[in-house]
Amino acid sequence: MLQIFYTTATPEEYQRMGKNFPFPVPDSCPNPECLVKVPPQKHSFYKRNAIDANFSGRILIRRYYCKHCGKTISYLPTFCLPYFQYTVEAIFTALCHILNSNYSLRSCLKLLKYLGWAPSHLQFYVRRFLNNLNRIKVGLRQLIPGTRLPPDNQDKR
Numbered sequence: 001m002l003q004i005f006y007t008t009a010t011p012e013e014y015q016r017m018g019k020n021f022p023f024p025v026p027d028s029c030p031n032p033e034c035l036v037k038v039p040p041q042k043h044s045f046y047k048r049n050a051i052d053a054n055f056s057g058r059i060l061i062r063r064y065y066c067k068h069c070g071k072t073i074s075y076l077p078t079f080c081l082p083y084f085q086y087t088v089e090a091i092f093t094a095l096c097h098i099l100n101s102n103y104s105l106r107s108c109l110k111l112l113k114y115l116g117w118a119p120s121h122l123q124f125y126v127r128r129f130l131n132n133l134n135r136i137k138v139g140l141r142q143l144i145p146g147t148r149l150p151p152d153n154q155d156k157r
């Protein structure tokens with residue numbers, strides 16, 4: 001299972017620290033079907049890509065293993081999105097350019113030249129974002145109670 005932990009480190013700083021990064025240390029199993037009050041054991045690392053405007057490289061992801069439920073828990077830094085090699089910042093910037101600033105697809109790709117995306121790549125993120133708006137709203141309401149979001153009947157942009 002994946003856990004996301006908050007860090008102010010940039011991908012470059014995170015990579016530079018390697019195994020010396022102060023990874024979170026769980027004091028109990030985060031698996032909702034287990035939750036045993038025994039710290040999961042360190043279970044090595046795996047490498048994944050992280051790409052944004054200023055960084056492109058492999059970073060280490062800390063894993064733990066719970067011997068009670070047999071689950072492996074991976075800790076992703078906040079700048080990573082699960083299953084996406086581009087960082088939150090890269091994808092957020094792209095979505096802002098095309099949805100908020102109303103740039104055309106072509107001018108948006110020009111602004112994001114450093115990412116080397118094809119039009120279909122950018123359209124994929126836009127589709128994923130718009131198709132998940134309801135989930136995103138639910139998440140935002142849980143994270144920021146009382147937050148005001150645009151009404152559902154408005155243009156998705």
Ligand SMILES: [Zn+2]
Pocket residue numbers: 029030031034035036066067068069070071
């Ligand atoms: Zn467990």
